[in-house]
Amino acid sequence: MVRKLSPASAPCCNCRARIPLTIYAVLFCSDTCREEAKFVRYVRRCKADGRIQKPDVLGAIEIRRAIILGGGYPSRERAVPESVRKAVVLRAAGRCERCGGRGSDIHHRRGNSNLVRDLELLCRKCHNRETQEGIVEVDPASPEYPILLKRWQSLERRIEAKIPTRPCDDQKKWLLTYPRMLRARQEIVRRLGSQRPKTGHGLTLSQNHQ
Ligand SMILES: [Zn+2]
Ligand SMILES: [Zn+2]
Numbered sequence: 023m024v025r026k027l028s029p030a031s032a033p034c035c036n037c038r039a040r041i042p043l044t045i046y047a048v049l050f051c052s053d054t055c056r057e058e059a060k061f062v063r064y065v066r067r068c069k070a071d072g073r074i075q076k077p078d079v080l081g082a083i084e085i086r087r088a089i090i091l092g093g094g095y096p097s098r099e100r101a102v103p104e105s106v107r108k109a110v111v112l113r114a115a116g117r118c119e120r121c122g123g124r125g126s127d128i129h130h131r132r133g134n135s136n137l138v139r140d141l142e143l144l145c146r147k148c149h150n151r152e153t154q155e156g157i158v159e160v161d162p163a164s165p166e167y168p169i170l171l172k173r174w175q176s177l178e179r180r181i182e183a184k185i186p187t188r189p190c191d192d193q194k195k196w197l198l199t200y201p202r203m204l205r206a207r208q209e210i211v212r213r214l215g216s217q218r219p220k221t222g223h224g225l226t227l228s229q230n231h232q
Contacts, residue, residue, distance in 0.1 A: 030210045035059060035190040035203070044214070047207035049190070049200060054094040058177065059190040061090050065181045067193040081150060088157040090177075091170050099134040102141065109138045118145035 031040040036055035041048060050056040065083055068074040074083075102110075110128055118125045125143035129152060132140040144152065160167050179187070186192040189199045 030214055032207055032210070035188060035200075043207055043210050045211065047204055047211045049204060049207070054090075057090055057094045061086055062177060062180045062191045063193040063196060066186070066191065069181070070193065078150075081154065085150060085153050085157070087174075087177075089153075091174060100130055100136070102128050102136055106136055106138055106141065110141045110143050113138070114143035117143070118148050119143050120148040121145060123147070 030043040032043055033039065034041055034051035034055050035049045036059045037051060039051050041051045050059065064086070065074070068079055068083065073079045107128055111125065114125050116125050117123070119142050123145035126146050127144050127149040129142040129144045129149055130136075130140065131142055135141075160170055180191050183191070189203070190196055192199065
């Protein structure tokens with residue numbers, strides 16, 4: 023007799039959409055959600071310790087906010103392989119290719135292309151300036167404006183909330199909370215896996231939770 027599988031799901035910690043728990047135990051439904059929650063915690067931390075007063079921190083927040091509202095940084099597509107990174111650093115002799123300062127960031131000059139010739143070694147300052155110049159102001163008359171505004175207002179409410187409105191917003195406790203939540207979800211996946219007929223694939227657990 024075949025035992026019927028109970029459908030298991032859990033809410034995304036950020037947007038609360040249901041995520042099916044089948045093969046992977048995850049806390050967020052998407053990279054965008056993980057990034058949003060990380061952004062909320064980051065700004066809450068900066069507010070709590072007073073760093074928010076510093077102009078360079080405010081600049082960094084503005085950049086991250088723009089990236090998040092623009093749909094998130096395509097971190098997977100843009101992950102630069104180590105060998106490519108080394109080739110870029112070597113070409114630039116470790117110097118920022120704009121100002122000659124200490125090079126620290128790899129800048130993508132052409133979309134997500136990871137070709138050495140499409141990458142540039144920059145210092146943090148030049149990279150921030152470059153990114154800031156790339157921020158496009160959304161026209162209030164455009165159809166996406168109300169959607170973006172609503173998304174931003176909801177993030178802002180979470181940033182301003184005295185008591186974090188969800189566990190993933192808690193800049194102090196999240197590092198302790200997320201392993202617990204993840205273990206509980208892994209347990210569900212494991213239980214379902216043992217009910218499922220063996221396929222020989224085993225289970226893989228996502229490592230990217232924060
Ligand atoms: Zn989500
Ligand atoms: Zn520079």
